[in-house]
Amino acid sequence: MSSEIDSATLLSRASQLIDLALKAGADAADAVVVRSRAHSVSVRLGKVEGTESSESDDFSLRVFLGKRVASVSANPGFDLTALAERAVAMAKVSPEDPFACLADEANLARSYPDLQLFDPTEVSADALREAALATEAAALAVSGVTNSSGGGASAGMGGMVLATSHGFQGSYMGSRFGRSVSVIAGEGTGMERDYDFDSRLYAAELDAPEDIGRRAGERAVKRLNPRQVDTGKNVTVIFDPRVARGFVGHIAGAINGAAVARKTSFLRDRMGQQVLKAGLNITDDPLVVRGPASRPFDGEGVSGERLVMIEDGVLKHWFLSTSTAREIGMETNGRGVRGGTSVTPASTNLALEPGDVSPEDLIRSLGTGFYVTELIGQGVNMITGEYSRGATGFWIENGELTFPVSEVTIASNLKDMFMRVTPANDIDRSFGVAAPTLAIEGMTLAGR
Numbered sequence: 001m002s003s004e005i006d007s008a009t010l011l012s013r014a015s016q017l018i019d020l021a022l023k024a025g026a027d028a029a030d031a032v033v034v035r036s037r038a039h040s041v042s043v044r045l046g047k048v049e050g051t052e053s054s055e056s057d058d059f060s061l062r063v064f065l066g067k068r069v070a071s072v073s074a075n076p077g078f079d080l081t082a083l084a085e086r087a088v089a090m091a092k093v094s095p096e097d098p099f100a101c102l103a104d105e106a107n108l109a110r111s112y113p114d115l116q117l118f119d120p121t122e123v124s125a126d127a128l129r130e131a132a133l134a135t136e137a138a139a140l141a142v143s144g145v146t147n148s149s150g151g152g153a154s155a156g157m158g159g160m161v162l163a164t165s166h167g168f169q170g171s172y173m174g175s176r177f178g179r180s181v182s183v184i185a186g187e188g189t190g191m192e193r194d195y196d197f198d199s200r201l202y203a204a205e206l207d208a209p210e211d212i213g214r215r216a217g218e219r220a221v222k223r224l225n226p227r228q229v230d231t232g233k234n235v236t237v238i239f240d241p242r243v244a245r246g247f248v249g250h251i252a253g254a255i256n257g258a259a260v261a262r263k264t265s266f267l268r269d270r271m272g273q274q275v276l277k278a279g280l281n282i283t284d285d286p287l288v289v290r291g292p293a294s295r296p297f298d299g300e301g302v303s304g305e306r307l308v309m310i311e312d313g314v315l316k317h318w319f320l321s322t323s324t325a326r327e328i329g330m331e332t333n334g335r336g337v338r339g340g341t342s343v344t345p346a347s348t349n350l351a352l353e354p355g356d357v358s359p360e361d362l363i364r365s366l367g368t369g370f371y372v373t374e375l376i377g378q379g380v381n382m383i384t385g386e387y388s389r390g391a392t393g394f395w396i397e398n399g400e401l402t403f404p405v406s407e408v409t410i411a412s413n414l415k416d417m418f419m420r421v422t423p424a425n426d427i428d429r430s431f432g433v434a435a436p437t438l439a440i441e442g443m444t445l446a447g448r
Contacts, residue, residue, distance in 0.1 A: 004188035007161055007171040010035070010057075013080070014163035017061050020084035022165060026063040026091065028102050030164040032299070032338055034058045035173075038156035041128040043136055045148050048129060060338070065091040067172065068098040071342070096115045099326045107332060108211040112296035116289050117174040119202040123155040131179055131209050135201025138213025139183040139196075144221035149193060151181035151213070155203070160299075160338065168301035169371055174294075177203045182215050185220040192226070192404075194374075200430065201290055219373070222394075223271075226406035228448040229370070235445045237410055238362065238370040238396070241428060243372050244352070244435035247421075250414055251282060252347045252433070253382055257318035257335075261327045266385040266415060274313045278417045282310040284319070286334065286348035287407035293348045293432030297334070298345055310352075319345040345390065355423040359437040362424045364399035367375060370445060371396055372410065385414040400418075409446040416442065 014031035021029040029315035035057050043051045061083060062071040070090035074083055136151035139143050158174035180197035194214035198207040239247055259265035267275055276282070285306035297303050300322055309317045318328070321343050337346040363371065376390030380421030388411040394401040417440050 010161040011163055011169050011171065013059075014161055015169070016080055017059070017084055018163055018165045020081055021061060021063045021087060024085045024088040025163075026065055026084075026088050026102075028064040028165045029062060029087075030102060030162065030300075031059065031061045032163075034060075034158070034338070035161070036156065036158040038154065039123070039125065039128065040152060040154035040156075040382060041125065041132050042150055042152045043129070043132045044150040046133065048136070049150065051125060051129075061087050063087045063091050064101065067096040067098055067100070068092065069097055070094050099323045101326070102164055102166060103302050103332060103336075105166050107302045107334075108164075108166075109170065109301055112170065112303055113287065115172075115287065115291065115294045115296055117172065117201060117294055118157065119175045119177070121175075121177075121203040122202060123177065127318075128153040128155060134209035135179050135181045135213045136183075138210040139181045139217040139220075140213075142183075142217025142221060144185045145183050145217045145222065146187060146191070147184040149182035149195075151185060152179070154178045159382040160302055160304055161339075162299070163296070164301055170301060172296050175201055175405045177201075177206055179206060179209055179212050181216045183216055184221050185217070186224050189292075189350050192220055192223035194223060197428075199292075201292065209392040222306065223392065223404045223406075225394065226404040227395075228407050229405055229445065231447050232445050234442050235410075236366050236441045237272070237443045237445070238366070238369060238371045239438040239440065240371065240373045240393070241426065241435060241437055242421060243375055244438040245416075245431060245433045248282070248350060248352045248374065248433050248435045250380060250382070250419070251276075251310070251352070252319070252350055254414070254432055255315065255318055257324040257328060257330075257345045259321040259382065260318055261324055264383050266383060270315050271318070271347065271415055273315060274419075275315045275415075276310050276313040278313040279352075280310065280313050280421065280423065281308055281353040282350070283307070284309050284335075284347050284350045285351060288349045289290045291349040291431060295348065299338030300332070300336040300337040302332055302334040302336065304348065307333060319347055323344040347433070349429070349432060349434070351427065351429065352438070353422060354425045354427040354436040357422075357424055359424040359426050362422065362437060362439050363396055363401065366396050366439070367399055368425060369396040369439075370394075370405065370408075370410070371401055380414070387417065389412050407447075411444045412440075412442065
């Protein structure tokens with residue numbers, strides 16, 4: 001993949017769009033170009049099922065006219081003047097939005113670091129195919145694995161060019177490489193499925209196909225012959241890191257400024273109060289070198305900085321973009337994400353920081369409990385915090401994982417779960433949301 005994105009050409013085109021919008025009557029404007037290139041190969045049972053390649057350059061122009069705002073998008077080859085005039089015409093008939101605006105000029109990034117987000121490694125279609133086949137073959141070689149749901153390998157790049165009418169111009173690129181496989185163990189009604197994958201910014205840092213495949217196969221086989229367990233209250237549940245990342249995602253959703261502004265977060269009135277167990281920290285850092293969700297500036301041209309969102313269990317920050325911050329009477333903290341023609345706040349490299357105990361010792365300390373490897377369903381109410389999810393995993397007896405468990409439901413309230421969580425020390429920061437193994441006390445388990 002070439003690291004060149006013609007940033008000078010794209011910035012020139014974006015600046016032209018802005019000038020034309022101002023000429024057409026806009027008070028302010030910004031233009032963004034999102035460029036993406038992706039190649040992937042999917043295989044099943046040793047045969048290639050599909051190959052895909054995609055390229056796109058998506059242009060978006062956002063114009064402001066008084067308190068009115070409008071946005072338009074287009075593909076390459078559009079008429080610049082026509083697009084700018086259409087955006088302004090749309091703004092004239094749009095309802096007023098008292099909070100929509102460009103980021104304050106004082107908040108714009110004047111310089112930004114090279115975060116080493118781009119790996120120019122060229123991965124051929126043949127190499128992708130061989131990696132996908134090797135990943136699946138390793139999974140199928142595990143004793144007890146009987147079928148495959150498919151494997152895959154991918155390589156891609158994406159970047160953003162942003163220009164604003166009040167002087168910001170910037171661009172950056174990122175790469176992404178991946179391998180994955182999903183397989184089935186057992187026969188008939190006793191079949192069980194599991195998967196594994198890896199995704200990295202740099203191709204050389206990917207786990208070997210053989211390791212990914214072996215882990216997927218072993219996970220599927222371990223799930224064979226599951227049982228139900230008795231219904232119980234005050235059960236300690238341990239979340240495998242794959243599941244724990246989703247739990248941290250719920251925390252991120254609850255402290256998103258957009259949810260606070262809409263009054264759809266159960267933590268909306270808890271700023272400055274304890275919301276997590278004392279001693280726990282949630283960090284968010286957009287400037288991690290080679291970070292999976294790093295960016296030198298946000299979707300509005302604002303540089304973010306590392307924030308301890310929740311410190312020693314106390315809520316310190318919301319995720320904020322400019323308009324969301326204005327709506328709740330605060331300042332942006334550089335968490336604006338461009339989604340099509342809109343800007344909304346979101347996390348970057350988010351982590352529930354690890355504790356001191358190993359996952360093995362955490363499990364041993366329980367005696368009895370439930371180790372969750374997969375959750376099913378969407379039973380989370382972010383307004384009330386009510387939590388109820390189908391779950392599979394392994395029963396913990398005498399401090400050890402014993403037999404596989406399925407067809408049970410775990411339930412509680414996120415407010416209580418946040419106050420009863422204990423992290424292990426095995427965090428993997430190669431994901432945009434990172435979490436170690438987590439133990440959560442006092443949950444209800446509905447079984448037989």
